[in-house]
Amino acid sequence: MKVLVPVKRVIDYNVKVRVKADGSDVDLANVKMSMNPFDEIAVEEAIRLKEAGKAEEIVVVSVGVKQAQETLRTALAMGADRAILVVAAKDVHTDIEPLAVAKILKSIIDEEKPGIVLAGKQAIDNDMNATGQMLSALLGWSQATFASKVEIDGNHAVVTREVDGGLQAIKVKMPAVVTVDLRLNEPRYASLPNIMKAKKKHLDEKTPEDYGVDVSPRLEVVSIAEPKARKGGEMVDSVDMLVSKLKEAGAI
Amino acid sequence: MAVLLLAEVNNGELAFDATAKAVTAAKALGDVTVLCAGASAAAAGEAAARINDVAKVLVAEDASLGHRLAEPTAALITSLAGDFSHICAPATTDAKNIMPRVAALLDVMVISDVSGVVDADTFERPIYAGNAVQTVRSKDVTKVVTFRTSTFDAAGDGGSASIETIGAAHNPELSEWVEDKVAESDRPELTSAGVVVSGGRGVGSKDDFALIERLADKLGAAVGASRAAVDSGFAPNDWQVGQTGKVVAPDLYVAVGISGAIQHLAGMKDSKIIVAINKDEEAPIFQVADFGLAADLFSAVPELIEKL
Ligand SMILES: Cc1cc2nc3c(=O)[nH]c(=O)nc-3n(C[C@H](O)[C@H](O)[C@H](O)COP(=O)(O)OP(=O)(O)OC[C@H]3O[C@@H](n4cnc5c(N)ncnc54)[C@H](O)[C@@H]3O)c2cc1C
Ligand SMILES: Cc1cc2nc3c(=O)[nH]c(=O)nc-3n(C[C@H](O)[C@H](O)[C@H](O)COP(=O)(O)OP(=O)(O)OC[C@H]3O[C@@H](n4cnc5c(N)ncnc54)[C@H](O)[C@@H]3O)c2cc1C
Numbered sequence: 159m160k161v162l163v164p165v166k167r168v169i170d171y172n173v174k175v176r177v178k179a180d181g182s183d184v185d186l187a188n189v190k191m192s193m194n195p196f197d198e199i200a201v202e203e204a205i206r207l208k209e210a211g212k213a214e215e216i217v218v219v220s221v222g223v224k225q226a227q228e229t230l231r232t233a234l235a236m237g238a239d240r241a242i243l244v245v246a247a248k249d250v251h252t253d254i255e256p257l258a259v260a261k262i263l264k265s266i267i268d269e270e271k272p273g274i275v276l277a278g279k280q281a282i283d284n285d286m287n288a289t290g291q292m293l294s295a296l297l298g299w300s301q302a303t304f305a306s307k308v309e310i311d312g313n314h315a316v317v318t319r320e321v322d323g324g325l326q327a328i329k330v331k332m333p334a335v336v337t338v339d340l341r342l343n344e345p346r347y348a349s350l351p352n353i354m355k356a357k358k359k360h361l362d363e364k365t366p367e368d369y370g371v372d373v374s375p376r377l378e379v380v381s382i383a384e385p386k387a388r389k390g391g392e393m394v395d396s397v398d399m400l401v402s403k404l405k406e407a408g409a410i
Numbered sequence: 411m412a413v414l415l416l417a418e419v420n421n422g423e424l425a426f427d428a429t430a431k432a433v434t435a436a437k438a439l440g441d442v443t444v445l446c447a448g449a450s451a452a453a454a455g456e457a458a459a460r461i462n463d464v465a466k467v468l469v470a471e472d473a474s475l476g477h478r479l480a481e482p483t484a485a486l487i488t489s490l491a492g493d494f495s496h497i498c499a500p501a502t503t504d505a506k507n508i509m510p511r512v513a514a515l516l517d518v519m520v521i522s523d524v525s526g527v528v529d530a531d532t533f534e535r536p537i538y539a540g541n542a543v544q545t546v547r548s549k550d551v552t553k554v555v556t557f558r559t560s561t562f563d564a565a566g567d568g569g570s571a572s573i574e575t576i577g578a579a580h581n582p583e584l585s586e587w588v589e590d591k592v593a594e595s596d597r598p599e600l601t602s603a604g605v606v607v608s609g610g611r612g613v614g615s616k617d618d619f620a621l622i623e624r625l626a627d628k629l630g631a632a633v634g635a636s637r638a639a640v641d642s643g644f645a646p647n648d649w650q651v652g653q654t655g656k657v658v659a660p661d662l663y664v665a666v667g668i669s670g671a672i673q674h675l676a677g678m679k680d681s682k683i684i685v686a687i688n689k690d691e692e693a694p695i696f697q698v699a700d701f702g703l704a705a706d707l708f709s710a711v712p713e714l715i716e717k718l
Contacts, residue, residue: 174672175538184542196654256510257519280654284537284544286522291480291510300584301480303507306647316588320647321503322601322656323420327588328479340637340654341647376519380532380545388679390698393691397713400685403701409662409683410629410718 159273161204161213163238164263164293165197165220167229168283181381186250193229196278198236200338202345203276203308205237212310213273215239219266221259223247227361234356235348241361242266246373253284258366258373260292265369267297272333274315279304279337290337300330306341411440411530414490416499416508417458419478422450424457425502427602430564432500433461435557437565438527439496441465444571447483447578449476459571467571472578477587478504484511485579491516491552495530501556509556518550523657525561539653540676559601560659560680593646600632600649605662606681608634608651610674611642612667612688612707619644621711622666628715634658634678636668652677667707670695687711 169175170190178185193201207213218233220226221244230241244262246254267275275294280287294301302308302317306325309316310332319326320339330336348356366373394400404410413436418425424446436442442463446454447470455469468490474482487508491497497512499505501523513520525543526534532547533555600606607629609622619639626633635645637652651658653676663681668674670686670693678684679698686699689706696702703710 169538171673175541177542184538255519257514257517260514282539282653285539285653286510286520287506288510288513288520288522291507292514292520294480295484295511295514298582301507301511302585303480304503319503322648323590323592324646324648325591326477327591328477328585329588330585331583339647341641376550377521377546377548380547382537383543383545385536385540385543385679388684388698390684390700391696391702392700393696393702393704397703397705397710397717400701400703400714401717404662404683404685407683407700 159213160215160217160270161207162267162270162272162275163197163200163204163216163218163233164259164275164277164289165201165218165229165233166194166278166281167191167220167222167226168194168281171195171282177382177384181383183251183382191225193232194278194281196280196338198345199340199342200276200278201233201236201238202343203338206343207310208237217242217270217272219244219263221246221254221262223250225250230361231356232348234359235353236346240359242364243361244364244366246366254373255375255377256286256288256292257376258371259289260296261371262366262369263293264296265371274310274333275335277335277337279339290335294335297335300334302328302330302334303337304339305336306339308336308342411495412493413440413442413496413498414487414494415442415444416487416505417444417446417454418500418502418504419446419448419451419454422448422453424454426457427564428500428502428559429458430461431559431562432498432557433463433565434562435524435527436496436498437463439530443468445470445487445490447475447486448478449473455573459573460567460569462566462569464569464571467573469573469575470578474578474581478508479585479587480507480511481584482578482581483508484515485582487512488515489579494552496553496555498555498557500559505556509554513554516552516554518552518554519548520554521546521548522556523558524555525558539672540679541672558657560657597626598630598632600634601656601658603632604660605629605631606634606658606660607631607664607666608636608668609639609644609666610636610668611638613639613644616644625664625711625715628718636674665695666711668695669693670698
């Protein structure tokens, strides 16, 4: 079985993003970018499937700017076999919407015919939490989102999902789109020898036109603003003072 | 303009608070028709009909709609979509599972986690862990939207909408339910509670997390946790508050042994009053706390429980 993992290049989770003064956008110039943390978990899961003999090949795909090459190289260094970069934007500030990403991924999947797609549950920049579900709909495949456990058994997979009430297990028909949550695994770091080896692995470059997909956005970004700031910072000296402050504020 | 709103129905019961908050958000967009779908949904439909400002309720009962599997639920919504300009839901894990699928089937974008409605096409939503607020205008014919419930007040309970029973759509039979692992609790539900007490890595162990729960019970609060506390096994996954967990905005949020990472703040910084207890005076949580107490939680929390 082949596994396909879409990976997105996003602002590093340790960086606090700033909104540009003119409210047109956030400022991504010269900030550290990394692989979306959920996608690291998806790549790790794919590698574990391969190590367990349940998968033969791992193909990683990114849609975005040319620099997403680095993200794909990271996935290759972790243990993916081959990469496809779909260059769909020139500027790091141009993000491609999940619907367009899903359409491109669908075309790639029609060619590659993977048995499973492992995607992140959400990208930590735009937090849409949508691409995997949209892809599954376009393919007419089963979907299992927010996975904290994936057990593949022949033509089915049993997936445990993190939901509002706790956990839910469902059994999905393969091929399936699975989106991964935080507790699925702990991704490995790439070792130096593997980083070197990854440089020689195959990375194909494509464009949305190769797949006949129109990536023009459906949502127009009107403006980006700073959220309302909170005025915090008052310290109390003791539990007694805390209790009296809370009483004063009518909180208890 | 007409809005179809997917009600939050769990095991036949309406989640009134989440649904009524989404009704408040949706009514600015047009007449609201609420869809209650499930293996049993009639009682939920009756409850939904009592939400103020609901024009009509549709009840779809079918075994295939039990457990809110994405494929049959999305197929049902898509079959109804022609009559509506907007298809909405509260941004619960169920809706986040279903609505993007609906959007893709309709060849439109989904607009997730909307925190404000500007007009029928224009919406505000937090991005980058709440460090920026994006205003987007949709060019799609049908708008598929999920609402972040913590930013809307619940509509009242005094309506009497008409109820119509409808059939399920064709079930693609791609997935089946196996089991739910849901802990029963007498505490209020995290996303609708008036008070939330959360514990972080600083609490140190699952056993010591009982201290957080005791404080919560004293305050009649729901219990939350940081990701670190969940990852370490101190607390179950459904207690996680944050960018990738639940978003809460209670009247009072008490953060104990939580440092205040941006991902955590994203889930609680709209709370009315924030209290932080942390032994590190420099912890970033103090920057957003209305009242900060720099103290060891193992002495401060028992004292607080006693003095409340
Ligand atoms: C500042 C700003 C500017 C914007 N400008 C534009 C614009 O000019 N044009 C435009 O079309 N939209 C624009 N948008 C909208 C925005 O791009 C979309 O809302 C966003 O791309 C979708 O959400 P997500 O990336 O969070 O995807 P999610 O659905 O949360 O991602 C889930 C998973 O899908 C996979 N995935 C997602 N994207 C990719 C990818 N590109 N490659 C590979 N795998 C992927 C990954 O596995 C990921 O973990 C802008 C948004 C912002 C914040
Ligand atoms: C993709 C991604 C998504 C994430 N999503 C979330 C999310 O949704 N929610 C979330 O919470 N996090 C999330 N995180 C994790 C986040 O970045 C932080 O790692 C996490 O919030 C830290 O949890 P914490 O504050 O409990 O632990 P720490 O940062 O380790 O802080 C523990 C605190 O406890 C204090 N302490 C220790 N002992 C005591 C004592 N005896 N008395 C008083 N104080 C004490 C310490 O001073 C410290 O400030 C996410 C991270 C990533 C990468």
